[in-house]
Amino acid sequence: MSEIGIAQKKNSLFTIADHICAVLLALCPLLQHYIAPLYNMAITVMIVIAAYLILRIFLDVHNVKWGAIAFVAVMVVYWIFRVVNHGTTVAEFGQSGVFIVFVLAVALGKINLDTMLKACRAVCLLASFYLIFQYIFYYGFKIHLQMAPTDLLVKSADQWILVAQTGITGVTGRVGNLYRPSAFFLEPAHVYLYMFPHLILMLFNDKITKKVLAMAAMISLGMVLTTSGMGIAAVGGIWALFLIFRDERDGSFRLANILRKRNLIALGILVLGFAGAMVCVPFVRSAVLRIFVPGSTGTTAIGGRVNRAFDLVMTMESWQWLYGMADNTHGLGIHMPGILDVLYRHGIIGTLLSYELYVKCTCKLPLAYKLMGAVILVTSLFSGHTHSLVGMLYFLLVLM
Numbered sequence: 001m002s003e004i005g006i007a008q009k010k011n012s013l014f015t016i017a018d019h020i021c022a023v024l025l026a027l028c029p030l031l032q033h034y035i036a037p038l039y040n041m042a043i044t045v046m047i048v049i050a051a052y053l054i055l056r057i058f059l060d061v062h063n064v065k066w067g068a069i070a071f072v073a074v075m076v077v078y079w080i081f082r083v084v085n086h087g088t089t090v091a092e093f094g095q096s097g098v099f100i101v102f103v104l105a106v107a108l109g110k111i112n113l114d115t116m117l118k119a120c121r122a123v124c125l126l127a128s129f130y131l132i133f134q135y136i137f138y139y140g141f142k143i144h145l146q147m148a149p150t151d152l153l154v155k156s157a158d159q160w161i162l163v164a165q166t167g168i169t170g171v172t173g174r175v176g177n178l179y180r181p182s183a184f185f186l187e188p189a190h191v192y193l194y195m196f197p198h199l200i201l202m203l204f205n206d207k208i209t210k211k212v213l214a215m216a217a218m219i220s221l222g223m224v225l226t227t228s229g230m231g232i233a234a235v236g237g238i239w240a241l242f243l244i245f246r247d248e249r250d251g252s253f254r255l256a257n258i259l260r261k262r263n264l265i266a267l268g269i270l271v272l273g274f275a276g277a278m279v280c281v282p283f284v285r286s287a288v289l290r291i292f293v294p295g296s297t298g299t300t301a302i303g304g305r306v307n308r309a310f311d312l313v314m315t316m317e318s319w320q321w322l323y324g325m326a327d328n329t330h331g332l333g334i335h336m337p338g339i340l341d342v343l344y345r346h347g348i349i350g351t352l353l354s355y356e357l358y359v360k361c362t363c364k365l366p367l368a369y370k371l372m373g374a375v376i377l378v379t380s381l382f383s384g385h386t387h388s389l390v391g392m393l394y395f396l397l398v399l400m
Contacts, residue, residue, distance in 0.1 A: 014056070021049045022112040025397060026119035029194050032390045033157040033186055040154050042390050043095075050098045053105040060110070068107040071360075075396070076100050078353035085346055086327045095389055102393055106400045116397060117201070124195045125215060128222025130183035131191075135225060138167065138179055147184040160186035178286045180227045188226035193385050195223050196234045197372050197398045203242045204253060204368035224284070230382065232284065234375060236274055241371065243267050253367050305382045308334040313344050323347040338380035338387035354387055355380075361399050369399055 024045050032042035079096040105111050130147055137143045148164040162169040167181045185191045202208075202216040220239065223231035243266040245253040257263055277284040312334065316325060324347035336344065342351045355377070362373035376386055376395055385391035 017052060018110075018112040019115050021052060022115035023119045024049060025111070025393075026116050026123060028390050029190070029394050030123070030184065033154060033160070034149075034152045035154050039091075043098075046098050046102070046390075046393070047094075050101040053101055053110055056110045057101075057105060057108060060108075068109070069104060072103045072107045072357065072396075074353055074356040075103050078350065078356075079103075081350055081353055082327075082346060085323060085350065089327070092327060099389060099393060103396065106397060111397065113397060113400065117198070120194070120398075121198055121202075121215065121219075124198050124219045124222065127183035127185065127191060127195070128218045128225075131181055131222050131225040134167070134181040134183065135179075138181070144168075144181070148182075148186055153186075157186065163187050178227060182226055183222070188228035189230060189383060190385075191226045192223055192228045192231035192234060193379070193383065193391070194394075195219050196231070196238070196375055197395070199223070199235070199238055200368050200372050200375070201398075203238060204371060206252065227284075227286070230379065236270075238371070238375075240267060240270055243270060245367075305335050306337055306340070309336045309340040309344075312336075313340050316344070321347055322349060324350060336384050337382050338384050341384050342387050354392075357396070357399070358386075365399070372399060 028042040028045060031045060032040050034041040036042075036044040038044045038047060079099050083093055083096045102111075106113070130145075134145045134147075137145045144165075144167040146165055148160075150161045150164050153161060159171045162173065163171060163180075164182070164186050166175075167179050168177070169175050170180075171187065180188050182188050182191050185194065199216055199219050202212050202219070205212070220235045223235050244258050244263055245255065246263070247254065247257050247260070248262070279285070321343075324343065324345045326345055328345065339351065339355075342354050346354075358373050358376050358380075360373075361369050362377065363370070365373070380386040386395065
């Protein structure tokens with residue numbers, strides 16, 4: 001009986017620790033920009049959790065399912081390739097080691113993903129409520145409610161200080177006419193990157209309750225209120241696909257549902273609503289126009305994110321296209337989208353290895369994860385966070 005009691009106590013402690021780790025992982029995309037003993041708060045948290053996960057794996061090594069590891073094997077190879085390509089540094093070795101521990105742990109079921117997803121949804125909903133308050137205070141009282149503690153940011157996050165403090169200043173330092181709050185995130189794009197996976201998981205589910213629909217609507221509102229062009233496009237596209245493919249009678253999603261009268265009417269209402277918002281809501285109109293119409297800098301929002309990075313990649317020599325140019329792109333002073341960043345650093349080999357999991361999820365997993373993988377692939381053309389350490393871990397955990 002004493003041995004049983006000890007085992008139960010040990011399992012109870014593991015359960016509590018698993019929940020704590022899951023909540024901390026949900027917060028890592030927020031913590032990555034704040035100071036801490038090691039690099040930043042997210043890296044510090046990940047190192048501590050990785051040490052715990054090594055213990056969890058070691059104690060249960062006899063139950064390892066090698067098929068689960070095979071699913072993420074190419075991702076492991078990619079992070080090993082990052083270490084050996086262009087020479088090895090202690091920091092690079094440590095980051096890759098930590099990430100590989102997480103890859104193996106999630107494949108072996110040692111991370112409580114249910115708790116993590118619930119925590120992520122709570123963050124999404126809280127951010128959406130905060131965004132509403134920011135709008136009320138700004139347009140009602142001309143006050144910007146700053147929610148990100150910018151005094152605690154790491155040096156590399158300096159570009160977002162004025163963005164978080166004013167709500168109208170961009171990362172380039174230019175003051176705009178459009179109010180662009182982001183709650184306790186540092187910029188609107190960060191809100192979009194964090195929220196869109198959960199909007200997809202909520203809507204593309206066979207069993208959707210009114211509560212889930214209400215939460216999805218609130219998260220959608222939050223993404224739109226940030227005025228992020230990518231966020232508004234994602235919200236419109238995700239809801240359009242939801243209305244087109246869903247059969248409300250049994251909750252299924254089929255291509256044939258496009259022809260249903262109910263779905264066509266719902267899609268028409270959505271399109272008319274979006275058109276109405278473009279005409280009547282200034283921040284929606286301005287956010288959408290930023291994507292297609294050049295601003296004061298002479299480029300569109302897409303061009304500003306891609307052009308200089310593309311020009312840099314095109315300076316690579318022929319042999320460098322295979323292995324890339326350098327271990328990192330820090331100090332270049334330009335925005336590097338995920339695909340161009342990996343191509344510049346690790347060449348075609350690294351690019352193919354880094355995209356294997358995203359492509360595989362898009363092709364092999366159920367509909368919600370297919371759509372999520374596809375959105376990540378498109379996002380990587382404009383954002384660097386899809387291939388950052390914390391970004392890749394976040395998307396990996398959600399996809400798994």
